[in-house]
Amino acid sequence: xxxxQALIVAKDLEISYGDFVIQRDLNFTVKSGEIxxxxxxxxxxxxxxxxxxxxxxxxxxxxxxxxxxxxxEADQKTRDRxxxxxxxxxxSGALWSSMTLAENVSLPLGEFTNLNVRxxxxxxxLKLALVGLxxxxxxxxxxxxxxxxxxxxxxxxxxxxxxxxxxxxxxAGLDPVTSSLLDELIIELRDSLxxxxxxxxxxxxxxxxxxxxxxxxxxxxxxxIATGDxxxxxxxxxxPKVHAFLTRGGKNRTG
Amino acid sequence: xxDIRDTExxxxxLEFARPDEETxxxxxxxxxxLRNKRPSADDIRKEIESGPRIAxxxxxxxDLTAWDSMFLTFITKMLxxxxxxxxxxxxxxLPEGVQRLLALMAAxxxxxxxxxEAGKDSFLSRIGAExxxxxxxxxxxxxxxxxxxMAFGRFLGGKAxxxxxxxxxxxxxxxxxxxxxVSLISLLVGLILAFVGAVQxxxxxxxxxxxxxxxxxxxxxxxxxxxGIIMAGRTGAAFAAQLGTMEVNEEIDAFKTMxxxxxxxxxxxxxxxxxxMMPLLCLYADLMGILGGLIVGVGMLDLNVIEYYNQTRASIxxxxxxxxxxxxxxxxxxxxxxxxLRGMQCGRSASAVGDAATSAVxxxxxxxxxxxxxxxxxxxxLGI
Ligand SMILES: Nc1ncnc2c1ncn2[C@@H]1O[C@H](COP(=O)(O)OP(=O)(O)O)[C@@H](O)[C@H]1O
Ligand SMILES: [Mg+2]
Numbered sequence: 001x002x003x004x005q006a007l008i009v010a011k012d013l014e015i016s017y018g019d020f021v022i023q024r025d026l027n028f029t030v031k032s033g034e035i036x037x038x039x040x041x042x043x044x045x046x047x048x049x050x051x052x053x054x055x056x057x058x059x060x061x062x063x064x065x066x067x068x069x070x071x072x073e074a075d076q077k078t079r080d081r082x083x084x085x086x087x088x089x090x091x092s093g094a095l096w097s098s099m100t101l102a103e104n105v106s107l108p109l110g111e112f113t114n115l116n117v118r119x120x121x122x123x124x125x126l127k128l129a130l131v132g133l134x135x136x137x138x139x140x141x142x143x144x145x146x147x148x149x150x151x152x153x154x155x156x157x158x159x160x161x162x163x164x165x166x167x168x169x170x171x172a173g174l175d176p177v178t179s180s181l182l183d184e185l186i187i188e189l190r191d192s193l194x195x196x197x198x199x200x201x202x203x204x205x206x207x208x209x210x211x212x213x214x215x216x217x218x219x220x221x222x223x224x225i226a227t228g229d230x231x232x233x234x235x236x237x238x239x240p241k242v243h244a245f246l247t248r249g250g251k252n253r254t255g
Numbered sequence: 256x257x258d259i260r261d262t263e264x265x266x267x268x269l270e271f272a273r274p275d276e277e278t279x280x281x282x283x284x285x286x287x288x289l290r291n292k293r294p295s296a297d298d299i300r301k302e303i304e305s306g307p308r309i310a311x312x313x314x315x316x317x318d319l320t321a322w323d324s325m326f327l328t329f330i331t332k333m334l335x336x337x338x339x340x341x342x343x344x345x346x347x348x349l350p351e352g353v354q355r356l357l358a359l360m361a362a363x364x365x366x367x368x369x370x371x372e373a374g375k376d377s378f379l380s381r382i383g384a385e386x387x388x389x390x391x392x393x394x395x396x397x398x399x400x401x402x403x404x405m406a407f408g409r410f411l412g413g414k415a416x417x418x419x420x421x422x423x424x425x426x427x428x429x430x431x432x433x434x435x436x437v438s439l440i441s442l443l444v445g446l447i448l449a450f451v452g453a454v455q456x457x458x459x460x461x462x463x464x465x466x467x468x469x470x471x472x473x474x475x476x477x478x479x480x481x482x483g484i485i486m487a488g489r490t491g492a493a494f495a496a497q498l499g500t501m502e503v504n505e506e507i508d509a510f511k512t513m514x515x516x517x518x519x520x521x522x523x524x525x526x527x528x529x530x531x532m533m534p535l536l537c538l539y540a541d542l543m544g545i546l547g548g549l550i551v552g553v554g555m556l557d558l559n560v561i562e563y564y565n566q567t568r569a570s571i572x573x574x575x576x577x578x579x580x581x582x583x584x585x586x587x588x589x590x591x592x593x594x595x596l597r598g599m600q601c602g603r604s605a606s607a608v609g610d611a612a613t614s615a616v617x618x619x620x621x622x623x624x625x626x627x628x629x630x631x632x633x634x635x636x637l638g639i
Contacts, residue, residue, distance in 0.1 A: 051508070054512055055511075055512065056508055056511060056512065080514050083512055083513075083514050084513075084514055086512055088508075088509065088512050090504075090505040090508065090509060091505065092503075092504045092505050093504075094504050094505035094506045094508065094509045095506070095509075096501075096506050096509070096510075097501075097504070097506065098421070107513070107515070108513045108514075108515070111416060111513070111514070111515055112514065156509075
């Protein structure tokens with residue numbers, strides 16, 4: 001890749017389940033240190049796109065470059081190495097339910113570092129404290145609230161100090177206050193850790209407050225219909241769908 | 256019931272007018288609600304067919320006093336009909352609320368291609384599709400067994416990663432906690448075998464051979480089969496449900512992206528746990544079955560306990576015992592593979608977990624029966 005800044009690049013990406021194409025002709029670039037938002041209506045394939053950016057779903061066509069390496073053409077060793085640099089916060093939290101929060105965060109540390117048990121425990125506590133969950137080390141995921149589960153998911157995703165952090169609808173199922181706190185946390189983490197972040201969301205406040213750049217996926221044409229800075233898109237986009245999506249908050253308030 | 260006025264209001268009425276050659280003006284009057292009498296859409300069709308050909312339909316609803324969703328279905332039916340007949344409909348004359356609702360209905364288009372078209376395929380193409388599915392799923396099963404074997408290989412090499420506490424949990428769950436139901440079923444099977452046998456043997460005065468019958472049957476096959484089936488229903492289904500839920504909750508994805516193999520971390524402890532516990536459960540089931548036989552022998556046939564014990568000991572060879580335990584171990588592997596396979600194959604919806612559990616039990620029981628048949632034939636050929 002010529003652009004050293006381009007950390008994640010999707011090139012002519014097409015993703016399908018069997019013969020059913022979810023999204024096609026995706027081309028976008030995520031630059032180092034920015035927060036990139038994938039948006040679009042429910043069921044248009046945001047999660048699926050994220051799964052192929054993070055190595056969980058092989059695309060049917062096209063390439064995904066992570067840090068300049070074409071992920072799906074690389075050998076297994078390279079893929080594993082890249083995967084270790086990816087942190088994901090899943091839509092459902094996806095904390096391992098049979099483990100405490102500390103164990104959730106510790107597991108990857110235990111697997112991929114040579115730290116001893118005490119150091120791992122300390123690091124796990126630190127990561128949990130970072131997301132505001134100090135003192136909850138020995139709770140099980142079923143014993144905490146949805147917002148806390150999301151935060152714990154962030155702590156686990158941060159465990160190995162990843163280069164890329166992916167969020168799948170972080171504010172889904174949270175009340176507005178909790179979700180804006182989560183947005184603040186995300187911005188805070190980006191500013192302090194300099195992590196590149198990709199976020200799937202359709203919360204307008206989140207999009208305008210956190211996103212540097214975005215791509216808009218459409219369910220009907222099954223491809224992207226806009227990309228760029230969401231604030232600029234809101235003003236300049238000619239596409240009625242993009243415009244309707246980005247201005248619906250304002251309309252609701254006045255009408 | 257709640258609206259008294261409504262019952263008193265006049266029923267819905269239809270009137271037609273033809274302001275010009277091409278236009279049919281429909282006058283709607285009265286109260287068009289669920290509780291009132293009203294004309295049907297067929298009346299409009301009849302009117303259209305009765306006169307000269309029209310190109311346009313318009314409405315006049317000045318005298319419409321009330322309407323609800325019944326009116327809406329009437330209008331939509333009419334709209335469908337006219338669009339099929341190529342007649343334009345001018346909805347300007349309809350009440351504003353109706354127009355808005357119609358727009359709303361049109362704005363939520365059915366997504367095409369999302370769901371597979373069902374029931375269109377011919378019989379032959381369905382058979383073909385089923386056959387392809389079958390071969391594909393056989394391939395999946397073989398691939399899964401391959402992956403499990405590789406994980407097991409890494410375990411033997413001391414390189415597999417899973418938590419010891421998971422293994423002990425599985426062993427506890429399919430060991431000690433399965434004892435009550437295994438006791439109950441095996442005891443009853445022993446009782447039944449002895450009872451059925453006794454009725455026949457008593458005719459020859461050979462009651463004592465009930466001990467042989469029960470002993471050999473339990474130790475050689477029944478103990479293993481009954482335990483296998485119990486574990487398929489109990490533990491196989493539980494494995495599928497646990498792993499399926501983890502798949503739905505994206506927990507398995509989380510393992511994969513962390514570079515932790517779900518095969519080693521989740522499947523291996525379950526396989527090991529069940530495979531280790533099954534022979535023990537089998538042995539226990541054998542004893543319970545023999546105890547059941549003893550109860551019938553002593554209680555019904557007036558045999559002596561010592562006598563029954565000696566007869567049982569004399570009749571069972573060590574071979575029988577080993578074959579039984581070997582079968583138990585094989586069944587353990589089969590049930591665990593079926594449960595874990597279906598769990599890992601689970602889809603993303605909530606109902607998928609239930610399907611996975613059901614399918615795990617079915618696969619488990621079928622493979623147990625097939626394996627029993629194979630082992631019996633092999634033993635027969637080998638003469639043991
Ligand atoms: N495992 C799967 N098999 C087949 N189709 C799937 C699967 N997962 C998702 N889909 C389909 O892919 C489409 C996009 O799903 P998803 O990426 O979850 O949407 P979003 O996250 O944008 O709401 C949906 O239409 C869904 O039916
Ligand atoms: Mg999604």
